[in-house]
Every structure is written in C-alpha cells, then in structure tokens.
Amino acid sequence: MTDRIVVAGAVYDQGRLLAARRSAPEEVAGRWELPGGKLEPGERPEDALVRELREELGVEAEPLDRIPGEWPVRPGLVLQVWTVRLLSGEPRPLEDHDDLRWLAPDESDTVDWLDQDRPAVAEAVRILRELPRPAGGARD
Incomplete structure (x- = not known):
C-alpha cells in the first residue's frame, strides 16, 4: 500500500514565510507547521493545496x-511541500490553527516546528533567501 499524502505550502509574501500554530489534535497543539492538509481521493496535490489553504486560511494561493523530498508524518502518511504565492486574501487561522506568524528568514527558528516540517522549512528558508526582495513592500 502506498503512503497517503499530506500537502503543505511554504507560503511566501513580502520576503517572509507563513507559519501556522496547530490547535488540534492535542498531541501537536501549540507546535508550528506549514499550512496544508490531506489529499482527497482523485485529487491532484496542487489542487488539494489550493483547497486546504482556502479552507484553513481563507486565501487564494498558487502552488x-x-x-524536493517527502517526510513521514506517521505510518502511512507522508508530507510533500510546495512553495506558494499568495494571490488574494489575508491569511487568518480559520481551521486547525489558533495563530499565524510571518517569519523573515532569520526568524524561522523562533517557533517550535513540527518535526516532519523542519527539513522542508529549512529548504523553504533557503529558497526564500534567494528570492528577489520586494520593492516598496507591495505584492507582485
């Protein structure tokens, strides 16, 4: 049997990365993650990510x-991560989260990331450091 996929987004905006603090389930509540969720049957990972970010944060986003890579969440479940650009909306913690933070690259270690998110966050921060800096703080 193949592992079920959980998708997450390294959401970038104005040179920062979005972190979301879990409110449930109890064993991960209070720890931080890249937002996302499980694929539904027949769903493409990119489509699942767009849907999950809409449900969890109230935003429209583009994977x-x-x-590269995938990380075990628990037996039978693996995490895949995409870089994501916000298209519209201001992220809000609507579902499964109780707080959000925008982190500059040098702030990425200021939250307690879930273990499976740590390697993806490290790579997301490396990519973020290489992105061109926004001019005047406006979205492109």
Whole structure:
C-alpha cells in the first residue's frame, strides 16, 4: 500500500514565510507547521493545496514548485511541500490553527516546528533567501 499524502505550502509574501500554530489534535497543539492538509481521493496535490489553504486560511494561493523530498508524518502518511504565492486574501487561522506568524528568514527558528516540517522549512528558508526582495513592500 502506498503512503497517503499530506500537502503543505511554504507560503511566501513580502520576503517572509507563513507559519501556522496547530490547535488540534492535542498531541501537536501549540507546535508550528506549514499550512496544508490531506489529499482527497482523485485529487491532484496542487489542487488539494489550493483547497486546504482556502479552507484553513481563507486565501487564494498558487502552488509554484515542489520542494524536493517527502517526510513521514506517521505510518502511512507522508508530507510533500510546495512553495506558494499568495494571490488574494489575508491569511487568518480559520481551521486547525489558533495563530499565524510571518517569519523573515532569520526568524524561522523562533517557533517550535513540527518535526516532519523542519527539513522542508529549512529548504523553504533557503529558497526564500534567494528570492528577489520586494520593492516598496507591495505584492507582485
């Protein structure tokens, strides 16, 4: 049997990365993650990510590139991560989260990331450091 996929987004905006603090389930509540969720049957990972970010954060987003690798969440469940550009909306913690933070690259270690998110976050921060800096703080 193949592992079920959980998708997450390294959401970038104005040179920062979005972190979301879990409110449930109890064993991960209070720890931070890249937002996302499980694929539904027959769903493409990129479509699942767009749907999950809409449900969890109330935003429209565009998956860009998959971060190489996948990480075990628990037996039978693996995490895949994409870089994501916000298209519209201001992220809000609507579902499964109780707080959000925008982190500059040098702030990425200021939250307690879930273990499976740590390698993806490290790569997302490396990519973020290489992105051109926004001019005047406006979205492109």
